[in-house]
Amino acid sequence: MEKHYVDLHCHPSLKPYSKSFKYNPTKQNALDPNRKNSIWHYSPPNFLEKFVNRIVTLTKFTQTDLMALAKAKTKVVVVSLYPFEKHFFGKEIIGIKGVTDVLVNLAASISQSRMDYIRSNNDYFADLMDEYHYYQQLHNQVVNIDGKIYTYRLVRSFQDIETNFAQETDSKKIINIVLSIEGGHSFNTGLDMQKDMASRSEVIGNIKTIKNWEHRPMFITLAHHFYNELCGHARSISIGMLKKNQDRGLNTGITELGVEVIDLLLDNTEGKRIPIDVKHLSTASRKAYYQLLDTKYNAEKIPVIASHGACNGKHSIVQWNKIDISEHADWFCDIDINFYDEELIRIARSNGIFGIQLDERRIGSSKAISDSKMIFPNKRKQLNKKALLVWRQVQHIAEVLDKEGLFCWGIQSIGSDFDGIVNPINGLWTAENMKDLAEEMLNHAENYLSKNLIMLNDYNRIEALAIVERVMHVNAMEFIEKNY
Numbered sequence: 001m002e003k004h005y006v007d008l009h010c011h012p013s014l015k016p017y018s019k020s021f022k023y024n025p026t027k028q029n030a031l032d033p034n035r036k037n038s039i040w041h042y043s044p045p046n047f048l049e050k051f052v053n054r055i056v057t058l059t060k061f062t063q064t065d066l067m068a069l070a071k072a073k074t075k076v077v078v079v080s081l082y083p084f085e086k087h088f089f090g091k092e093i094i095g096i097k098g099v100t101d102v103l104v105n106l107a108a109s110i111s112q113s114r115m116d117y118i119r120s121n122n123d124y125f126a127d128l129m130d131e132y133h134y135y136q137q138l139h140n141q142v143v144n145i146d147g148k149i150y151t152y153r154l155v156r157s158f159q160d161i162e163t164n165f166a167q168e169t170d171s172k173k174i175i176n177i178v179l180s181i182e183g184g185h186s187f188n189t190g191l192d193m194q195k196d197m198a199s200r201s202e203v204i205g206n207i208k209t210i211k212n213w214e215h216r217p218m219f220i221t222l223a224h225h226f227y228n229e230l231c232g233h234a235r236s237i238s239i240g241m242l243k244k245n246q247d248r249g250l251n252t253g254i255t256e257l258g259v260e261v262i263d264l265l266l267d268n269t270e271g272k273r274i275p276i277d278v279k280h281l282s283t284a285s286r287k288a289y290y291q292l293l294d295t296k297y298n299a300e301k302i303p304v305i306a307s308h309g310a311c312n313g314k315h316s317i318v319q320w321n322k323i324d325i326s327e328h329a330d331w332f333c334d335i336d337i338n339f340y341d342e343e344l345i346r347i348a349r350s351n352g353i354f355g356i357q358l359d360e361r362r363i364g365s366s367k368a369i370s371d372s373k374m375i376f377p378n379k380r381k382q383l384n385k386k387a388l389l390v391w392r393q394v395q396h397i398a399e400v401l402d403k404e405g406l407f408c409w410g411i412q413s414i415g416s417d418f419d420g421i422v423n424p425i426n427g428l429w430t431a432e433n434m435k436d437l438a439e440e441m442l443n444h445a446e447n448y449l450s451k452n453l454i455m456l457n458d459y460n461r462i463e464a465l466a467i468v469e470r471v472m473h474v475n476a477m478e479f480i481e482k483n484y
Contacts (some may be wrong), residue, residue, distance in 0.1 A: 003469055004075040005434040006476035008355035009180070009279075009308035009415035010064040011080050016041055017134050018084075018110035021117055027130050029137040033067055039135070039152075040143055042067035045429050063418035063430040067143075069175055070150045072431040076161060076477065077175065078218060078307070079135070080182040080420070083127035084110070087193050087226040087245045089119045125188040125206045128181065132213070135177065152177050154215040158481045178484065179217045180277070180307065181210070183224030184261060190228035193248060198229045200257060207264050211272045218484045219305050220265060222258070223280035230258035232282035234337035238361075251336075253284040262292065266302060275483065277305045278343075283317045283336050290346065303352035303483060304343075308415035310362040311396050312338035325399055330367050331392045338362060341400045348406050353479040355415015356393045356471075359422040364389045372426075379427070386427045387440030394441070394471055395448060398460070408460045409467050413476040434472065441468045 020027050020037035033040035045061040062068065069077060121127060135154055142151045152175040155161055164174040185191075187206040189198040210217065223233040227249025235250060237243050254262070265274045278286055293302055313332040315322035317340055323329050324341055332338065339354075347354055360369055372385040394412045401408035418424070418431065428437055445464035453461050 003473040004073050005414060005431075005438065005472045006076045006078075006480075007064065007074070007414050007416050007418070007431070008078045008353065008476055009080055009182075009357075009417055009420075010077060010431075011082060011417070011419040012039055012064045012066060012069070012077070013079065013131055013134055014082065014084075014419050015062055015110065016065070017131055018114040020134070021113035022111050026113075027134060029134045031138060031141055031143065033143060039138065040066045044068065044432070061429070063424065064416070065419075066150075066152055066175060067145060068431045070145050070173065072434055074175060074431060075165070075173075076178065076480070078178045078180050078476075078480075080180050080221070080307075081128055081131045081186070081217075082182040082224075082420075083121075083124040083131070083186050084114070084118045085124075085183070085185060085224065085226050086118050086121060086191070088242060089115065122191060123188055124185050124191070125202075128186045132179070132215075135179075147171075148173055150175065154179065156215055158484050161480070177215075178480065179213075179215050180219050180221070181217050182221040182277075183228065183280075184220070184222045184230040184258070185224060185226070185228040186220075187230075187261070189230060189257075190226055193226070193245060196229050198257060200260070203257065203261065204264065207261065211265075211274060216272060217274055218480065219275045219277045219307065221277040221279050221307060222262070223282070223285065225280070227252075230255055230261050231285040231288075233280055233285075234282050235335070236280065236337055251282045251284055253282070254288045258285075259292070262289070263296075266297065266300075268300075273302075275303055275305055277307045279306050279309050280337065283320075286343070287317055293350075302350065303479070304347045304350045305352050306339055306343070306347060306415075307353075307355045308357040308417040308420075309354060310338045310357050310359075311344070311393055312336070312340060313396065314340050316340045316342035324403075325396065328392070328396050328399075330365055331396070332368070333362055333365055335362075344397050344400050344411070345404050345406070348401050348404075348411050351479075351482065352411060353413055353475060354397065354411045355413050355476075356390055357422075358390070358414070358416040358418065358425050358428055360389075360425050361423050363393065363425065368392075382427045383433075383436050383440045384443065386425045387437055388444055389425060390428075390437060391441055391444035391448075394445075394467070398456075402456050402460050405457065408456070409462060409470050410475055412471045413479070414472060438468055438472050441471065 016037050016039050030038035043062040139154050140151050142149050149172045154177045161176045187203045191197050223231050231254045232249050232252030237246050311332050312334050313328050314320050315324050374382050397412050398408040445467045
């Protein structure tokens with residue numbers, strides 16, 4: 001399988017940008033890959049780190065550093081800019097600062113200098129701009145990897161990607177970086193855990209600035225872990241000492257300011273629309289956003305995006321206790337940050353995209369994750385079991401869409417969330433394991449089609465290889481071509 005994989009959501013800069021706060025000057029992206037503040041710094045998991053991850057789910061290694069992406073022969077990746085939220089170090093637990101620092105550092109592997117900055121920061125937008133500039137520093141700068149010259153380029157459109165493809169040679173390779181943003185707090189909202197402090201004029205000004213970036217984001221994830229005065233968020237933190245910091249705004253709807261923000265982002269003047277990614281939105285906010293699409297934006301073709309998600313196997317936000325495909329009942333993690341079948345249908349009908357998140361906390365039920373474990377892991381058998389977790393997402397989406405008379409293989413893609421605060425699927429540790437995933441997914445696809453092909457509508461009876469290529473590459477590339 002020669003086609004490069006495309007990732008719709010990952011965080012290559014989160015760890016090295018964090019490490020840059022330890023050096024003077026700060027926020028520098030080092031060209032030397034040996035420096036930990038370089039986005040090229042290669043730190044794949046060793047045996048001990050894999051063992052620790054299996055036992056306590058900590059991910060201290062890098063997964064999508066540019067060196068790993070190069071070794072994986074990645075050509076296109078959508079990176080997420082994320083101003084780290086200060087409520088991971090919230091007021092309610094500031095009395096035990098040392099404990100929360102340890103918890104966050106263990107979960108995200110960020111430096112103490114970065115944590116001190118986050119705690120004192122009162123301008124998320126400035127932090128967003130700094131991370132954007134961090135990428136700009138090494139734009140088109142070259143490094144030598146295994147005898148070949150590599151560079152990454154921030155792109156402004158799909159046309160830039162095509163141009164870069166044409167400029168590649170056997171010895172000179174280009175990684176295309178498409179920007180996205182995770183969290184509406186990036187506009188400098190949600191700074192205080194207890195009260196609203198956002199300035200409408202500042203928020204509007206910041207959005208206008210982003211829409212005029214040279215490398216405009218392809219989409220924005222409106223919600224994230226904490227209340228941002230724009231919309232409600234879904235529960236995403238399970239660590240007891242941090243969990244209560246999520247409570248304000250949890251499961252609420254879209255605010256008046258939030259509607260104004262959405263309208264400005266979706267305004268397509270000069271072709272500068274930035275679509276909304278619905279991941280992390282509460283079910284109330286998702287319902288409200290879909291209502292906006294069905295009314296105010298009914299005449300416009302706005303794609304629904306879930307950049308890094310998983311299915312929960314339930315019918316809908318309203319009929320949340322109804323299961324349409326009973327055979328899949330034990331497969332999925334039944335939480336409302338995951339997506340309902342009716343949302344999958346909406347995504348498909350809008351020509352949207354669904355990035356499958358490679359996080360064991362989201363992708364399967366406790367039983368499914370337990371069944372995928374091996375006491376004495378054999379690499380290939382383990383990969384087959386772990387790839388099944390991903391294949392079940394692909395299969396479930398396909399069966400839901402096929403029943404609706406829709407093309408059923410057109411929205412599934414990879415939105416790994418690598419280098420975010422994730423617990424990766426064991427065996428699928430980094431970008432370099434995407435080739436392994438594709439190979440095992442092919443086995444699962446062939447097995448599925450051998451038993452179920454006749455059950456699908458005629459137009460959905462495509463070859464197993466075509467299905468896997470769509471998941472790993474084609475669907476994401478077609479989406480980028482249509483929307484960027």
